[in-house]
Amino acid sequence: MFNKVLVAEDLDTISIAVVQALEKLSITHIHCTKYCDDAFLKIKKAIHDNEPYDLLISDLSFKSDHREDKLTSGEELIEAVKKTQPDIKTIIFSIEDKSFRIKSLFNNLGINAYVCKGRDSIEELQTAIQRIYNNEEVKISNELALTLRDKSLFEIESYDISLLKSLSKGLTVEEISIEFKDSGIIPNGNSSLEKRINKLKVYFKANNNVHLIAITKDLGLV
Amino acid sequence: MFNKVLVAEDLDTISIAVVQALEKLSITHIHCTKYCDDAFLKIKKAIHDNEPYDLLISDLSFKSDHREDKLTSGEELIEAVKKTQPDIKTIIFSIEDKSFRIKSLFNNLGINAYVCKGRDSIEELQTAIQRIYNNEEVKISNELALTLRDKSLFEIESYDISLLKSLSKGLTVEEISIEFKDSGIIPNGNSSLEKRINKLKVYFKANNNVHLIAITKDLGLV
């Protein structure tokens, strides 16, 4: 079994249970951090000491508080970690259950498993760890596997996200056009923006801009 | 110390840690449920057996799954419980940190304490239980106490929420006017609705309707 495991989780309640679950798998060295920055430091220190971590289990969202952290989310943490220790195994353990979000995590971050916090997540977490250790294929629930194969979900690019974010900030199409021109984002013509917004409205079955933002906010896209 | 405590929490990880925390307070009878409906049943059964619960610790939001539950949130659960056992003590243990939401919980549900899941929530939960048992005043963090006293936050009524919800469903002012007339909600004239939306935009410093919905969605109002 893995020897050295790091848990990045802000909620004290959850990290207690995770540690307990790891102990049952007879993992000897378990460390916890409540902040992404601390997790990254620990990983760098471990490499320096020639005792690197085998596995990182991280939450996605971390509450912000008085501390000013560089890394504020599990995504940022894993991205940074992979750059310094590419061979480390990673599991995301989060409440997030939007399939396209999870899909992008597999594609962009190359995580080894995604375990969704829920009513029986301890067991799922344990089997995920076991399978990764045995180099078996990651178990993905059927429903999720289907959406992961669905290419159409991947059409929403960062361009669309920027567009939606600007809209949700209360900017008009005119203003977004100017903003995009300043930032060098193309396309940035009025009509092109309108057309793109229209595609998003069709995609998300939205009646108007207000509806569109309401929907994408619910999906956690913005 | 309390004798019999019920924990309503869907996430297995968290309920493990909560039970552990309760055991340290030498509470002897601790029961857990993962669904609101089950919690309500247990409480009714306990009353029937003449061994009622002293304290209910409940989460706010519960994941929906295959089961079709009558009670789907901690609010609904506590509301139902208070009707059958008005003297039961209640603590909400949730990740929600929007002050006006918490305020409405104290005002509408009459909860005894609100503990926010976070980096040191176990300890907060334990002291909250202790204080409730000793009939001391509930400890509220300074920041929260301020907003609880702030009357202005309470100006947003259910009328405004309905309005915002209809907007976020993609309806036009015209359509909302018809909807309100059908439901007997007043005011329902076009201009009145516009005027009210305008007030909300001023209040939330929103540039336009899209912005307004984005803001109120973030605040968890809609």
Add this chain to the structure above:
DNA sequence: AAGACCTTTACGGCATTCCGTACAGAACTA
């Protein structure tokens, strides 16, 4: 190089929002 195709942009007409003014009725005041 010519044609088909795609993307970006421009323009125009209609719908909706945005915002100011105005007026009628209810509630409140003296």
Add this chain to the structure above:
DNA sequence: TAGTTCTGTACGGAATGCCGTAAAGGTCTT
């Protein structure tokens, strides 16, 4: 009761969103 204030509603004009058409420019094929 008469005047004042508040609230709900109506109307109108400017700005923005909404949607279709079309032109300009790029890419690809043949």
